[in-house]
Amino acid sequence: MQRRSLSATDNVSAAPASSRSAAALDGQGRRLQGIGKTYVLVHGAFHxxxxxxGVARRLRxxxxxxxxPTLTGLGERSHVMAARPTIDTFIEDxxxxxxxxxxxxxxxxxxxxAGSVISGVADRMPERLQHLVYLDAAVALPGQALTDIGPPGLVDGYRARARAAGGDGASIPPPAPEALCLATITFAGGDN
Structure with a gap:
């Protein structure tokens, strides 16, 4: 699957045009906060x-x-990696x-x-959800682990990095940024 840059001209609006036009506005024509949808955006590995x-700012x-939210043991919560988080921990987060x-x-x-994370959340509390959105995401079937569906070379690489880290294999060091082949998402006006 290839990633690409997005620009403001791409159709990436957060709500259909009908709901955008019906939103409450303040006295200066600006949209009032809290009048739209509720989004929970879950990051992927190593984030x-x-x-x-940038996405949250635009949606707000x-x-x-x-x-x-940041998942246990990642990002600014990396200091709690000793908790040995599992997929169940992330779902619970x-x-x-x-x-x-x-x-x-x-x-x-x-x-x-996080595709596997949101699938788990949907299993636990479907009554709270309106939609699931899988953004370039891993989707495992019930009973499958990501290692069951990932390309063998990628899975083997993760396992090798975990062993090389000298720990107990619970933590996988992130790859070099260039190995992720990430494209920059750029919005008109330079707002990333």
């Missing part, structure tokens, strides 16, 4: 909630409510956001590795 900063400017923020009708977005 944190911070990777959604359109009046949507946005949460960008997101489920707790939905529970404690009392969120319903959520558009739950999972990028890359």
């Amino acid at each position: 944190g909630g911070w990777c959604w900063t 400017a359109l009046g949507h409510t946005v949460y960008t 997101v489920a707790q956001v939905l529970h404690f923020e009392d969120l319903t009708e959520v558009l739950l977005v999972g990028h890359s590795f």
Whole structure:
């Protein structure tokens, strides 16, 4: 699957045109916060909630409510890696956001590795979700692990990096950025 750059001219709007035009506006024609949809954006491996900063800003400017949790042991929560998080930990991280923020009708977005996370959240609390969005994401069937569906070379590479890290294999060091072949998402006006 190839990644590409997105520009503001691409159709990446957060809500259909009909709901955009019906949103409440303040006295200066700006969309009021909290009037739109509720998004929970879940990052992929080797990231944190911070990777959604630009997307969250744009969605909030359109009046949507946005949460960008960071999964246990990653990003600014890397100091709790000793908790030995598993996929169940990550699912629980997101489920707790939905529970404690009392969120319903959520558009739950999972990028890359987080495809398996949002699938688990959907199994646990489907009544709180409106839509699942898999953004360039891994989707495993019930009973499958990501190692079951990943390309063998990629899975073997992850296992080798875990062994080389000298730990117990629970933590995989991130690859070099150039190995990820990530494209920059650029919005008109240079807002990334």
